[in-house]
Each structure stands twice: as C-alpha cells, then as structure tokens.
Amino acid sequence: REARYVLERASARETAARVAAGALAELFLKEFGIEVASHVVAVGDVALCQDNAPFEKVMALRDREEIVLNRVDPEVEARMKEAVDEAVKNRDTVGGTFEVIARGVPPGLGSCAQWDERLDGMLAQAVMSIQAVKAVAIGSGIENAAAFGSRVHDEIGYSRQESRFRRKSNRAGGLEGGISNGEDIVVRGYLKPISTLRQPLESVDFETKETVKAAYERSDVCVVPAGGVAGEAMVALVVARALLDKFGGDSLEETRRNFEAYREQVRRF
Numbered sequence: 001r002e003a004r005y006v007l008e009r010a011s012a013r014e015t016a017a018r019v020a021a022g023a024l025a026e027l028f029l030k031e032f033g034i035e036v037a038s039h040v041v042a043v044g045d046v047a048l049c050q051d052n053a054p055f056e057k058v059m060a061l062r063d064r065e066e067i068v069l070n071r072v073d074p075e076v077e078a079r080m081k082e083a084v085d086e087a088v089k090n091r092d093t094v095g096g097t098f099e100v101i102a103r104g105v106p107p108g109l110g111s112c113a114q115w116d117e118r119l120d121g122m123l124a125q126a127v128m129s130i131q132a133v134k135a136v137a138i139g140s141g142i143e144n145a146a147a148f149g150s151r152v153h154d155e156i157g158y159s160r161q162e163s164r165f166r167r168k169s170n171r172a173g174g175l176e177g178g179i180s181n182g183e184d185i186v187v188r189g190y191l192k193p194i195s196t197l198r199q200p201l202e203s204v205d206f207e208t209k210e211t212v213k214a215a216y217e218r219s220d221v222c223v224v225p226a227g228g229v230a231g232e233a234m235v236a237l238v239v240a241r242a243l244l245d246k247f248g249g250d251s252l253e254e255t256r257r258n259f260e261a262y263r264e265q266v267r268r269f
Contacts, residue, residue: 022233
C-alpha cells in the first residue's frame with residue numbers, strides 16, 4: 001500500500017549504467033567510422049527552428065565543459081533557460097525534446113523481413129524505455145504524418161564523388177523499411193514534464209480513500225539534457241548490436257574485415 005517503495009527502482013538513476021555501457025558502444029562504433037551525438041531540440045514550447053542541426057555543431061557541444069542545455073543556437077538556448085527559470089519560479093516542471101544523430105552508419109543494418117529485427121523498431125523501443133519519454137520519432141516522422149507523400153519521401157540521387165546513392169533530403173531519418181539507408185540516423189525523444197511537483201496535484205490516500213495532495217519527492221525541474229545523454233547511449237547500443245549482427249566475428253579484427261569487404265561491395269554496386 002506504500003507506492004513510494006517503487007521510487008528508487010523506477011528512478012532514472014538506473015540510466016547511469018546504460019550511459020556507461022553506451023560509452024563503450026560508442027568507442028566500438030568509432031572503429032567503423034560511426035559517430036553518435038545528441039542535443040536538445042526543445043524545452044517546453046521553445047524549439048529549434050531548423051529541421052536538422054549541423055552534425056559538426058552537435059559534436060562540438062561535447063567539448064564544452066559546462067553545458068546547461070545542449071543547444072546549437074545560443075539565442076534559442078537563452079530562451080530555453082528562461083522557460084526553465086519560469087518553471088522554477090512557478091514551482092512547476094517542464095518537458096521537451098532531444099535528438100540523437102548517428103553518422104556513418106552503413107546501409108543494410110536491420111531487417112525488412114522480421115518485425116522484431118527492424119532497426120527503427122529496436123531504436124524506438126530503446127529510446128522509449130527511458131523514463132519520462134512518451135513519444136519517439138524517426139526523422140521528421142511526426143510532421144510527416146500531417147503531410148502528403150510527395151512532400152515527405154526523400155528523392156534518391158547518386159553521388160559520383162562519394163561513389164554511393166544519396167537521399168536529397170533525410171525526412172526518413174536514415175531508415176527505410178526497417179533498414180538503414182546510409183544517411184544519418186536521426187531519432188527524437190519527447191519527454192513529459194517530471195511528475196513530482198513542488199505544488200502537488202490531487203491524489204487519493206490508499207487507506208482513507210480521501211482526496212489528498214500528492215507527496216513531494218526531490219526532483220529536477222527539466223531533465224531534457226540528461227534524457228539526451230541517455231538517448232545517445234541507447235542509440236549507440238542498438239546500432240552496435242545491429243552492426244555485430246551483420247558483420248560480427250570472433251574478434252574486432254575479423255568484424256572490421258567483414259565490414260570493409262561489405263563496404264567495398266556497396267561501393268562497387
């Protein structure tokens with residue numbers, strides 16, 4: 001009858017272990033030229049206007065020692081801070097959106113044949129498993145739902161300079177039919193405001209069944225930047241697993257050999 005017993009086990013503090021594992025996955029992916037980075041896209045109703053943040057700017061944020069909100073636009077970051085300050089002043093909380101980008105992922109990871117092997121499905125489950133995440137989008141998936149197909153699907157071209165097929169846009173977020181297509185994999189996580197409020201909402205006492213104010217437990221006002229870090233770790237873990245499923249061997253050397261042979265095959269296609 002004491003719901004507070006689940007607080008610690010349900011806490012997002014468990015994501016610390018996931019972030020540690022994700023860091024190892026990122027080191028592994030770098031061996032194959034794959035980089036993963038995250039940043040904050042929105043806090044409350046303050047959002048980045050551009051559809052896709054430059055990956056180089058997102059990566060550069062990792063070098064900053066003091067990051068309050070991982071923003072690629074200082075002006076928007078200042079407005080985000082104001083939104084957080086307003087929530088603090090009102091004894092409230094605020095949610096938002098983070099974005100994770102994986103660059104250098106080869107085409108062909110995942111599967112179109114089995115529902116549980118679709119790479120987009122695995123990424124969505126992994127990011128959705130992060131506490132407070134209530135929606136996940138691949139690319140501009142949410143916006144795509146309100147548009148006509150002619151304005152959504154990415155046209156395909158061929159880059160002779162890169163010797164590979166390229167999409168002229170990336171609204172699909174690097175995934176088509178459950179398989180990576182060689183473009184940046186872009187995943188967004190939408191976080192609800194933290195439910196523990198310093199001005200508690202109404203609840204019910206289990207014993208008396210009377211209306212009471214919910215108990216207050218120390219919590220953050222905005223967890224979007226931290227959510228992005230956890231999201232980055234989960235994306236790295238999923239991509240690393242998908243890469244091993246396709247190219248895995250008994251050693252890193254063997255896996256790298258399989259990977260390079262496949263990349264050469266794709267280049268010659």
